[in-house]
Amino acid sequence: MIHGNLTGIRESTLNELEKLYDAEFERDAFLPDRLLNILVRYTDLLNREMLVYLGRDGTVLEIAIGSIGSIALPELHLRRNLDRLSGFRCIHTHPGGSSRLSDVDLQALRLLRFDSMCAVGVAEGRCTGISAAFLGEVEYENLSIVVKGPVKPGRIPQNLWMKEIELAEDRVKKAIEKGGLVEEAEKVMLISTDSEESLDELASLAETAGAMVITRVIQNRQKPDSATYIGSGKAEELSLVCQAMEIDLAILDDELTGAQQKNLETILGVRVIDRTALILDIFAQRAQSAEGKLQVELAQMKYRLPRLTGMGTVLSRLGGGIGTRGPGETRLEVDRRRIRKRIDDLEGQLKEIKKQRDLRRARREKTGQITVALVGYTNAGKSTLLNALSGAGAYLPEGELGPEDLTPPRSGGSRRVTPVLVEDKLFATLDPVMRQVELPENRECLVVDTVGFIRKLPHQLVQAFRSTLEEALYADLLVVVSDLSSPNYAQQRATVFEVLNDLGASDKPVLEALNKADRVNVTGMIEPADAILISAKEGKGLEELKAEISRRIASLRHQAELLIPYDKGAALSLIHGKGLVLEEEYTAEGTRVVCLLDAALYQRVMGLLKN
Numbered sequence: 066m067i068h069g070n071l072t073g074i075r076e077s078t079l080n081e082l083e084k085l086y087d088a089e090f091e092r093d094a095f096l097p098d099r100l101l102n103i104l105v106r107y108t109d110l111l112n113r114e115m116l117v118y119l120g121r122d123g124t125v126l127e128i129a130i131g132s133i134g135s136i137a138l139p140e141l142h143l144r145r146n147l148d149r150l151s152g153f154r155c156i157h158t159h160p161g162g163s164s165r166l167s168d169v170d171l172q173a174l175r176l177l178r179f180d181s182m183c184a185v186g187v188a189e190g191r192c193t194g195i196s197a198a199f200l201g202e203v204e205y206e207n208l209s210i211v212v213k214g215p216v217k218p219g220r221i222p223q224n225l226w227m228k229e230i231e232l233a234e235d236r237v238k239k240a241i242e243k244g245g246l247v248e249e250a251e252k253v254m255l256i257s258t259d260s261e262e263s264l265d266e267l268a269s270l271a272e273t274a275g276a277m278v279i280t281r282v283i284q285n286r287q288k289p290d291s292a293t294y295i296g297s298g299k300a301e302e303l304s305l306v307c308q309a310m311e312i313d314l315a316i317l318d319d320e321l322t323g324a325q326q327k328n329l330e331t332i333l334g335v336r337v338i339d340r341t342a343l344i345l346d347i348f349a350q351r352a353q354s355a356e357g358k359l360q361v362e363l364a365q366m367k368y369r370l371p372r373l374t375g376m377g378t379v380l381s382r383l384g385g386g387i388g389t390r391g392p393g394e395t396r397l398e399v400d401r402r403r404i405r406k407r408i409d410d411l412e413g414q415l416k417e418i419k420k421q422r423d424l425r426r427a428r429r430e431k432t433g434q435i436t437v438a439l440v441g442y443t444n445a446g447k448s449t450l451l452n453a454l455s456g457a458g459a460y461l462p463e464g465e466l467g468p469e470d471l472t473p474p475r476s477g478g479s480r481r482v483t484p485v486l487v488e489d490k491l492f493a494t495l496d497p498v499m500r501q502v503e504l505p506e507n508r509e510c511l512v513v514d515t516v517g518f519i520r521k522l523p524h525q526l527v528q529a530f531r532s533t534l535e536e537a538l539y540a541d542l543l544v545v546v547s548d549l550s551s552p553n554y555a556q557q558r559a560t561v562f563e564v565l566n567d568l569g570a571s572d573k574p575v576l577e578a579l580n581k582a583d584r585v586n587v588t589g590m591i592e593p594a595d596a597i598l599i600s601a602k603e604g605k606g607l608e609e610l611k612a613e614i615s616r617r618i619a620s621l622r623h624q625a626e627l628l629i630p631y632d633k634g635a636a637l638s639l640i641h642g643k644g645l646v647l648e649e650e651y652t653a654e655g656t657r658v659v660c661l662l663d664a665a666l667y668q669r670v671m672g673l674l675k676n
Contacts, residue, residue: 438540
């Protein structure tokens, strides 16, 4: 897909540029000669800036036409991992002939942490010079800029400039480790037609993404405007505010169509995203596992696909006049085909991962392992609760967790479980994490921490993360964790049950835990009446919660009376170890036991008795 200002460009030219996505360039060359020649030729032909993102593997990631200050690339804005370099260099041309890097170029390099920012001067069909900038050491609490060049074409020190990327990577890493790096956060305007509560949550999301909220706007409308969502008059009014406050980004509290987004950007004069894009941005930051990254990309692709139609008539390869009729694909169809192919690839990879997850789940069921899922609103304290329930240094048999969750093995084939990351931010936990928890009355269970829910949860995320959310769907017991101290407690709790209903988990046994009770003065009856008040941070109410989980698990078991022959001691040991023995009597034929067993454990015992 070619981004930017495509007005007036021949479709044959766009077709030729599209082939760059399939081209491969030298990995060890900072700016390959073949790519330089292509950029110079098309810059001269179009008399517009050309911009490409070149990955470290020599592939072209994005192509855009127009000013670097005005191009908004979807992948660029969803990439927010600022604890390292981006992994690609931004190479763009200046049709006026100057190869000097502008202040906008350098600001983009520092803010978005490209591997490098490179400018190519073009005049009269030839390259006049090349400059490159890299992130340097920290000066005055910010990364400095190292500028190389301009140099003449053919004189680019390819190896030296590639080495500068390695040095820049090391500088960024050291700066972050020292904690002396100050980010230049994007200044944002929040716009909502909902409520102050919804706007508060949008502000929390924006801050989690690393933005600085400058102003908030509530626009009271009975229904959104089909063209601009907030109305053209209000948009014109807010454009002046954006100029006065030097706003970088406007965030809308609901999902926009492609046309609404484009119209708002035109009127406001700043980049515009919606709530869904913001949540996708945060998920792109938080994904750590291979599965999580695949799920985020899948959600991004599904978000982009229906918005291609809002990008204007420049996407059409076929016109409506004489000489343009005939078979062929529109540009829109080509872009759709490219995205659909990627969606198919991602879904295929996720299906394979799901098979592995299903095998692990089947193994747990075969061994009679009870699973308890922690579900709840984002930032309700689920990860803190999981750490408190499992205890630091807990051990779990190998095979249940990913390698990132475990320390090296000890004798006996088990590994020490590392604490779950806890942050006072929305969506601090993205990838599901399991921990083994010891319960009263000789019971134990696996507790899984799931991704938090939120109002207006994008359906793309629900679809993409379905295999992860299935941990809640297949759990034996759901513990719904709510933030009792939140002023929106009732609304958040209702949202959680709505999402559970959408997932098809509304019939699962539920135990409610009201967290952060230490922050509120609880008087009178609580809602619901059978909920347990806890403070995961201070450890209050946890024993009561464990006891109730144990009691609920016991209720999932059914009473059985069995006669265990004396030569089947393994079956009796399994009952004592995993079940709950109510009565035990030694007879001439064997040991008679009355016990509570769940279905999986009962099948295991019967299997041992038959062998």
